[in-house]
Amino acid sequence: MIPLEILEKYDAVRRLYKKSEVIFDKDKLATHYYQIISGVVKMNNFNDEDREFIQGFFYAKHCFGEPPLFLNRTYPANAEAIEDSELICISKTNFLKLISENPSVSIMMIENLAQRLHYKSVMAAEISTQDSEHRLLQLFDYSIAYFNFKKEEDGYHIDLTRQQMGDLTGLRVETVIRTIKTLEKKGELKIVNRKVYR
Missing domain, CATH: 2.60.120.10 (Jelly Rolls)
Incomplete structure (x- = not known):
């Protein structure tokens, strides 16, 4: 920054x-x-x-x-x-x-605040209207871009605990766990040694 x-x-x-x-x-x-x-x-x-x-x-x-x-x-x-x-x-x-x-720092700050505002707007819409699968995928995809998660052999490692995923999306941990298993079956993500990859 x-x-x-x-x-x-x-x-x-x-x-x-x-x-x-x-x-x-x-x-x-x-x-x-x-x-x-x-x-x-x-x-x-x-x-x-x-x-x-x-x-x-x-x-x-x-x-x-x-x-x-x-x-x-x-x-x-x-x-x-x-x-x-x-x-x-x-x-x-x-x-x-x-x-x-x-002034260049001012522009960086404006871009940073705009990025966060965009994230809040996207996630607010997801939490209020979308199902658990959609919420988690949106969180993962946004996290990959915003937090610059690095691509590994199995994909992008989503470096969040199941509890953190729930807290960020308004889902219960049990729902997060079930949804991750469903998304793995659908080929939307991988689970390797309990780690989630997109």
Whole structure:
């Protein structure tokens, strides 16, 4: 995303987060821009029944949690490291200064936000109108493109747990497992050593 040397010119700070450590909580005022150097971060919400809904996963070179910085609003979700992660963060004031002084970075940010908005629109339509097979295939295909999953001998490895697949699509884990088996029978994907390949 934003080159580290540019971030460092605007007093960015590197921080280490342990697995399961919370980076920020839902409803807290957004104060920093975060970008991942290494590791994985998830953003999530919980409903009244304490069921988790995952908004997304973010990997090395991805940023997360920045939309509220432009709106002076609170975070709409929690952010948590799902493995030991190194992040670089910059204060809101310095981030907005960086954006205004670097037009090429502004364009990158707009493209990134547009990509996420597109994903949310596609998945919202899938969750509300489509069956489980269609939802999972849409998630897999989008994940291959957006997360740059690498093609292996058996296809693209969908590096998500069954629980994560369910949380991203609004499906129960049992439904995810059944649907994956059905899709394998139809030749839409492969299962090799419990790993899913598209």
